[in-house]
Amino acid sequence: QVQLVQSGAEVKKPGDSLKVSCKASDYTFSAYGISWVRQAPGQGLEWLGWISVYKHTTNDAHKFQGRVNLTTDTATSTAYLELRTLRSDDTAVYYCARANGMGWLPSWGQGTLVTVSS
Amino acid sequence: EIVLTQSPGTLSLSPGERATLSCRASHSVSSNYLAWYQQKPGLAPRLLIYGASSRATGIPDRFSGSGSGTDFTLTISRLEPEDFAVYYCHQYSTSPDTFGQGTKLEIK
Numbered sequence: 001q002v003q004l005v006q007s008g009a010e011v012k013k014p015g016d017s018l019k020v021s022c023k024a025s026d027y028t029f030s031a032y033g034i035s036w037v038r039q040a041p042g043q044g045l046e047w048l049g050w051i052s053v054y055k056h057t058t059n060d061a062h063k064f065q066g067r068v069n070l071t072t073d074t075a076t077s078t079a080y081l082e083l084r085t086l087r088s089d090d091t092a093v094y095y096c097a098r099a100n101g102m103g104w105l106p107s108w109g110q111g112t113l114v115t116v117s118s
Numbered sequence: 119e120i121v122l123t124q125s126p127g128t129l130s131l132s133p134g135e136r137a138t139l140s141c142r143a144s145h146s147v148s149s150n151y152l153a154w155y156q157q158k159p160g161l162a163p164r165l166l167i168y169g170a171s172s173r174a175t176g177i178p179d180r181f182s183g184s185g186s187g188t189d190f191t192l193t194i195s196r197l198e199p200e201d202f203a204v205y206y207c208h209q210y211s212t213s214p215d216t217f218g219q220g221t222k223l224e225i226k
Contacts, residue, residue: 050215104210
């Protein structure tokens with residue numbers, strides 16, 4: 001059973017940086033990509049970007065370019081989302097998800113609540 | 119970017135009834151790279167359908183997807199109590215990936 005376990009909730013101040021981890025297990029980590037999706041309170045889903053674990057290439061949503069950095073550590077089967085210069089509207093639950101084939105998302109982490117507040 | 123518009127925003131039905139959810143794209147979704155997810159409060163989304171019409175592993179056959187180009191539909195043939203949730207469509211054909219705003223399926 002594919003598992004993605006994310007790091008715990010965080011409280012940040014405006015201007016801070018955030019790093020969320022996503023540890024994968026029970027599948028070949030390098031064979032799939034990882035997408036990151038967030039959900040603001042009471043809102044819908046928003047795609048932040050995708051990383052190919054095998055090719056080490058990324059594709060970020062234009063809205064987040066310059067602020068987001070997606071990385072992976074194949075030694076520990078862990079993906080990371082870094083988001084810089086946080087604002088209050090970055091308050092959301094952040095999800096990682098394994099990307100199959102051309103990009104559908106069959107397996108999700110449990111989510112990491114990030115609160116940005118002064 | 120491809121904008122996905124879901125309708126209706128809220129759908130009120132009773133268990134046993136048929137649900138039809140729509141997802142319309144602002145531009146053609148190539149190769150039918152469209153998925154549907156179900157989300158319940160406090161939980162991560164759950165993949166139901168990918169490739170517009172392929173059911174994900176373990177998804178009951180009362181869920182079906184159809185459509186192509188710019189118009190896609192998720193049909194739940196006979197609603198069970200556990201089906202009341204929010205449903206999202208997701209296109210992954212053109213970067214950036216985008217999601218619809220969701221349809222809330224509520225008990226009438």
